Amino acid sequence: MPPFTPPPLPSDDKRWKIVNGTMRKNGFARHALIETLHTVQSSFGYLDDDAIRFVARTLRVPLSQAYGVVTFYHYFSLKPPGKHTLTVCAGTACYIKGADKLIASAEKRLGIPQGTTTNDGKISLMTARCVGACSRAPVVLCDGEVAGEMSGEQMLEQLERWAVE
Amino acid sequence: MTIEELDQIAESVRQENAKYDYEVNVCMDLACASQGAGLLRDELVKAAEASGKKVLVRRTGCMGPCSSGPLVRVEPEETLYRRVNSTHAEAIVAGLGEKPVAELQCDLSDHFDGQVRVVLENAGHIDPEKIDDYISRGGYKALLTALTEMTPNGVIHRITESGLRGRGGGGYPTGLKWGTVAKAGGDMKYVVCNGDEGDPGAFMDRSVMEGDPHRVIEGMALAAYAVGASKGFIYVRAEYPVAVSRLTTGLRDARRRGLLGNNICNTPFSFDIEIRLGAGAFVCGEETALLASIEGKRGTPKPRPPYPAVSGLWGKPTLINNVETYANIAPIIRNGGKWFHDMGSERSKGTKVFALTGKITHTGLVEVPMGIKLREIIEVIGGGVPDGHTFKAVQTGGPSGGCIPAELLDLGVSYDGLMKVGSIMGSGGMIVMDDTSCMVNVARFFVEFCMTESCGKCIPCRAGTAQMYTLLTRICDGVGTMEDLDMLIGLCTTIKETSLCGLGMTAPNPVLSTIQYFKNEYIEHIVNKRCPAGVCKCSVEAPVEVQA
Numbered sequence: 203m204p205p206f207t208p209p210p211l212p213s214d215d216k217r218w219k220i221v222n223g224t225m226r227k228n229g230f231a232r233h234a235l236i237e238t239l240h241t242v243q244s245s246f247g248y249l250d251d252d253a254i255r256f257v258a259r260t261l262r263v264p265l266s267q268a269y270g271v272v273t274f275y276h277y278f279s280l281k282p283p284g285k286h287t288l289t290v291c292a293g294t295a296c297y298i299k300g301a302d303k304l305i306a307s308a309e310k311r312l313g314i315p316q317g318t319t320t321n322d323g324k325i326s327l328m329t330a331r332c333v334g335a336c337s338r339a340p341v342v343l344c345d346g347e348v349a350g351e352m353s354g355e356q357m358l359e360q361l362e363r364w365a366v367e
Numbered sequence: 368m369t370i371e372e373l374d375q376i377a378e379s380v381r382q383e384n385a386k387y388d389y390e391v392n393v394c395m396d397l398a399c400a401s402q403g404a405g406l407l408r409d410e411l412v413k414a415a416e417a418s419g420k421k422v423l424v425r426r427t428g429c430m431g432p433c434s435s436g437p438l439v440r441v442e443p444e445e446t447l448y449r450r451v452n453s454t455h456a457e458a459i460v461a462g463l464g465e466k467p468v469a470e471l472q473c474d475l476s477d478h479f480d481g482q483v484r485v486v487l488e489n490a491g492h493i494d495p496e497k498i499d500d501y502i503s504r505g506g507y508k509a510l511l512t513a514l515t516e517m518t519p520n521g522v523i524h525r526i527t528e529s530g531l532r533g534r535g536g537g538g539y540p541t542g543l544k545w546g547t548v549a550k551a552g553g554d555m556k557y558v559v560c561n562g563d564e565g566d567p568g569a570f571m572d573r574s575v576m577e578g579d580p581h582r583v584i585e586g587m588a589l590a591a592y593a594v595g596a597s598k599g600f601i602y603v604r605a606e607y608p609v610a611v612s613r614l615t616t617g618l619r620d621a622r623r624r625g626l627l628g629n630n631i632c633n634t635p636f637s638f639d640i641e642i643r644l645g646a647g648a649f650v651c652g653e654e655t656a657l658l659a660s661i662e663g664k665r666g667t668p669k670p671r672p673p674y675p676a677v678s679g680l681w682g683k684p685t686l687i688n689n690v691e692t693y694a695n696i697a698p699i700i701r702n703g704g705k706w707f708h709d710m711g712s713e714r715s716k717g718t719k720v721f722a723l724t725g726k727i728t729h730t731g732l733v734e735v736p737m738g739i740k741l742r743e744i745i746e747v748i749g750g751g752v753p754d755g756h757t758f759k760a761v762q763t764g765g766p767s768g769g770c771i772p773a774e775l776l777d778l779g780v781s782y783d784g785l786m787k788v789g790s791i792m793g794s795g796g797m798i799v800m801d802d803t804s805c806m807v808n809v810a811r812f813f814v815e816f817c818m819t820e821s822c823g824k825c826i827p828c829r830a831g832t833a834q835m836y837t838l839l840t841r842i843c844d845g846v847g848t849m850e851d852l853d854m855l856i857g858l859c860t861t862i863k864e865t866s867l868c869g870l871g872m873t874a875p876n877p878v879l880s881t882i883q884y885f886k887n888e889y890i891e892h893i894v895n896k897r898c899p900a901g902v903c904k905c906s907v908e909a910p911v912e913v914q915a
Contacts, residue, residue, distance in 0.1 A: 235663035240605065240644050267664070274665040274822075275646030277605050293567030294765065294798050295724035297812055331647065331816075332567035333606055335397045336722055336796075337433030337730035348401040 206230060208260045212252055217245040221253075225260055232263050235271055239278060248279045276331070284319040284326035286364045288357070289343040293332030296340040304340055305329060307354050311361055325364055368625040368632055370511050373502055380503035387423040389463045390442040391415070392491060396429035396574060397609065398731070399436035403452055407437055410456035418460050428578015430491035432478055433731035440491060441467070449473040478729050481748050483710065483736045485718045486694045490578040490732075495613050498620040501581040507626055509700035510585050513592060514634045517700075522593040523549060526696065528704030530716035535561055535652070535689030536764065536793040537869075538715070538782035544686065547676040548594040551684035556596035558587050558638075559680065559687045561657055562603040562610070565649040566765030567816065569796030571720040572690035574732055576603065576610035579694070580617035584640065586693030588627065589700060591638045594686050599640035600661055605647065614642055649766070649820035653868045654687045656822065667824045668868035689794065691720060712738030715781035715792075725762075725798040728753045735780070742776040745799060756801035760884070764793025766813045766820075767873030769880025770806060789880040791873070805902035806885040807892055811839040813877035817870060828871030831862040835878060842889060845896035845905025852889055856882065 208230060211218040224241040228234030238261065242253045249272055258268035272278045290296075290305050305316055308327050312320055319326040335341045338350025344360055384390070393399075393408045408426055415422035430438045435449035439459065448459065448471040455471060462468045484490075493500035501507070513522050527542025548556060560583060564572040576583060587599050603611050618640055621627040629637045648666045650656045656666040658680050679685025695717060699707045707717050715737040721744065724730045728750030735744060745751065745761060752758045760770040769790030771778070778784055782792050800809065818832040838855045841847040859875035866872045882889060891897055896905045 233661070233663035236646055236660065237644065237663075240646065263663075270665055271663070275648050277645075277647035294762065294796065294812070295568045295730075297567075298725045298798060298800060298804055298809075330606065331565070331649065331820075332569075333397075334564065334570035334573040335401060336568050336570055336724040336798075337732075338398045338401065339724060339730075348397060350398065350401050 206262075209256070212256050218256075220245050221257070222260070225257070230261060232261050235261055235263055235268060236275070239268075239272060243278060248282045250280070281319065282323075285324050285367075286345055287326040287328060287343075288361065289328040289330050289333075289346075290316075291333050291335070291339070291341040291343070292329040293336060293339070295336035296332075299339040301340040304342065304352065304354060304357055308357060308361065311358055324367075325361065368507075368511065370508065370515070373508055373511060376499050377503040377505075380499050384423065384503075386421065388421045390423045390425060391459065391463075392425050392427045392430075392440045392442065394428070394430040394436060394438040394440075394491060395426040396433070396578060397570075398429075398433035399438060402437050404437040406453045407439070407451055407456060410453040411439075411460065414456040414460040418463075420460065420463055422460060422463060425494050427492060428490045428495050429487075429574040429732050431482075431487070431731050431733060432475055432729045434729055435473060435475070435731075439471075447473055447475065475729070478733075478748055478750065481739065481743055482734050483718050484734050485698050485707075485710075486575060486582075486691055486720050487578075487732065487734045488698070489582065490574065493579065495578050495580055496616050498581055498617070498624060501579070505701060506581055506697070507585055509697040510588050510592075510626065511632050513589055513700055514632045514636055519549060519593045519595060522589060522700065525700060525704045526593070529699045529707035530704075530711075531692065531695055531699065531707060532715065532782060533689060534691035534695070534719070534794070536767065536791060538792060541688065541692055544676060544688070545590065545593050547674070548596075548684050548686040551677055553684055555598070555683045556594060557680045557683055557685040558591045558594065558596040558599040559657070559661070559685055560587055560599070560601040560693055561652065561654070561687055561689045562601055562607075563645045563652045563657060564604060564607075564690070564794060565652045565820075566767075566794050566796050568724055568762075568765060568798045569722045569794050571722050571732060571795045573607050573610055575690050575694050575720070576607070577613050580610075580613045581621065582694045582697060583614070583690055584617055584621055584627070586696035587640060588631070588638055589696050590686055590688065590693065592636055594684075596686065597637055597639075599638065600643050600680075601640060602643045602645060602651070602657055602661060604645045611642060611644065618642070648822070649816070650822045650868070650870050653870060656868070657687065658685065665822070667822045668870075670867060691795070710736050712779055712781045712784075714783055719780065719792070719795060721795045721797045723749050723797050723799070726752050726756060726801040726804070727799040737781055738779045740777050740779055741771065744780070744797070745776065749799065752799065752801045756803060758799065759802055759804060760800045760806065762790075762798040762800065762809070762877075763796065764791035764873075764876070765796050766816045767791055767869065767876055768793045768796075769876045770800070770809065770884065771880075772884040775884075789876065789883055791876070803900055803902070805843075805898050805900035806881040806888050807839065807843055807898075808900075808902045810878045810881045811836065811843055814839055814874065817874040821870065821874075825865075825867035825871060827862045827865040828867070828874065831858060831866075831871070832874050834858055835862070835875070839878070842892050843898075843903040843905065845892060845898075845903070847893045849893055852882075852893060
């Protein structure tokens with residue numbers, strides 16, 4: 203078998219080198235698929251078609267399998283995130299302490315359902331299964347920063363600050 | 368690395384610590400860190416320098432009572448301060464060796480006295496990013512002792528003797544599992560740590576991985592030696608970035624010290640560990656699904672047998688244990704199987720860590736001996752239900768568990784005891800609910816969770832959980848009938864008996880247990896179209912809306 207030559211990077215964008223680095227570190231093995239997709243998402247913020255194609259081709263994984271993995275796991279996103287992201291934890295402890303009301307009130311304020319981004323691309327509203335900060339429920343993450351014992355007012359104030367930026 | 372060298376490291380840490388008159392430990396676990404513990408630590412360092420006192424400021428893992436955070440513990444006085452912020456730093460340093468700061472001081476002896484710390488023995492005492500701190504508290508001694516003085520069979524024998532059972536929830540005897548993998552043939556075997564803590568409402572494994580990562584690494588290395596594996600994987604949720612970074616640091620430091628890698632401690636034993644990130648799928652807590660995910664595939668479970676112990680990762684014999692199970696290994700090797708066997712109840716040995724959350728005064732992490740009464744955990748250690756509300760139920764085992772009512776609170780915590788009342792031990796989430804929680808609504812919450820998390824491979828789980836959700840929604844909305852309730856019960860039985868993996872088999876548990884103990888709430892929704900807790904849509908007393 204001739205030695206494997208990985209395909210060229212899709213563009214000059216330096217982030218592809220990081221993605222390629224993850225694959226090289228794993229010897230371009232097929233089982234590095236999820237690891238590589240994590241690197242793509244952390245570098246680019248989401249996974250677009252070009253990225254999935256590039257990773258699938260480089261790891262010699264069928265495109266159907268790569269797409270199947272991307273859509274199976276909740277953590278991977280096919281759409282670019284907004285400038286800011288509000289994530290409401292929807293774990294059990296948060297639910298018992300009223301996370302559902304927080305979600306409803308954020309949906310109402312932003313006029314979008316959870317899991318989507320406002321039309322101006324400013325704010326994404328997401329839910330998490332559990333971030334493990336249950337002792338401070340209900341918890342929201344403002345751009346990844348954990349904020350516990352969140353009240354509806356505090357959350358809406360945060361959204362307001364982002365909206366006027 | 369030899370045992371003598373370990374002792375030398377421990378001694379040098381002790382000498383280093385002896386240079387200081389006081390130790391100020393700052394809890395930097397997620398709950399405290401999210402309330403400014405990082406800034407607090409910086410201010411404490413500044414204040415200590417300015418004061419001229421010899422003070423060691425140390426960041427530590429979770430101290431336990433998160434609801435009182437950010438927490439600071441001062442030694443040697445053993446003073447515990449609660450709700451500390453950065454403005455208190457100077458006062459705390461000024462109080463060292465003099466009078467403690469009265470308004471911050473707290474007495475949580477009721478909370479701590481009933482606890483026994485094995486897994487959490489180092490939490491709150493060591494800096495999780497310093498391997499020498501772990502070594503100074505006896506770390507890695509069990510590994511080196513086992514490698515030089517014990518046979519692999521001897522290690523398995525000691526684990527069997529201890530009576531340790533899997534802490535991921537199933538409760539399978541750990542020694543037996545290790546024995547099966549050890550007996551399996553083949554030159555390549557794997558050891559896997561399940562850190563995919565998917566149970567919403569539980570964070571024990573996160574705390575252990577973040578607060579004491581070397582304990583997990585040492586446990587895995589001991590397991591690898593016992594079963595003859597040379598490669599390990601830790602599968603961690605991507606939602607736990609701090610755990611990933613602490614484990615990465617831990618693995619690097621262990622390699623540098625020669626505690627991982629080739630010919631550990633100059634013996635023929637070689638072992639190394641890689642981290643694999645989960646990507647948000649509850650089903651990946653199921654062992655065969657987890658293995659598929661490590662192989663880079665969709666996390667769908669496979670029928671068992673063959674069990675992973677015989678054919679696991681890439682078809683090779685694979686040992687899978689939970690984080691907390693591995694965290695128990697080093698102490699058992701160090702102190703002997705009998706020591707562990709003497710703790711706990713008849714068929715459940717040792718201790719169990721619980722994440723106590725929900726409507727309870729002291730939320731946080733507790734470690735209790737098996738067999739302790741639920742009432743003691745909730746009313747004494749947890750401080751009871753706050754704000755004048757009354758206790759209604761405690762939920763254990765997450766989406767696979769059940770709700771236990773007030774009349775069963777005198778039940779001792781054990782695998783079999785919890786199973787008997789329709790719940791399970793689970794990984795250790797314990798969520799307390801009061802009279803403001805509607806049990807039908809809670810059941811629907813869990814079923815919705817299982818519905819969205821079902822991998823879709825087998826029909827009972829994929830279609831059944833969706834039908835359960837529809838029926839429960841009808842009841843919650845006040846349009847359900849008694850026939851719906853009967854159909855729901857029938858459906859639960861079918862799903863339980865015919866699903867492929869644990870997710871489906873246990874998904875009906877929250878429904879069945881709430882029907883068993885809170886049937887009157889279901890009937891109230893159906894017959895009187897009323898939600899007694901005022902949560903559901905059908906309720907006359909509409910729930911309080913968050914002000915927009």
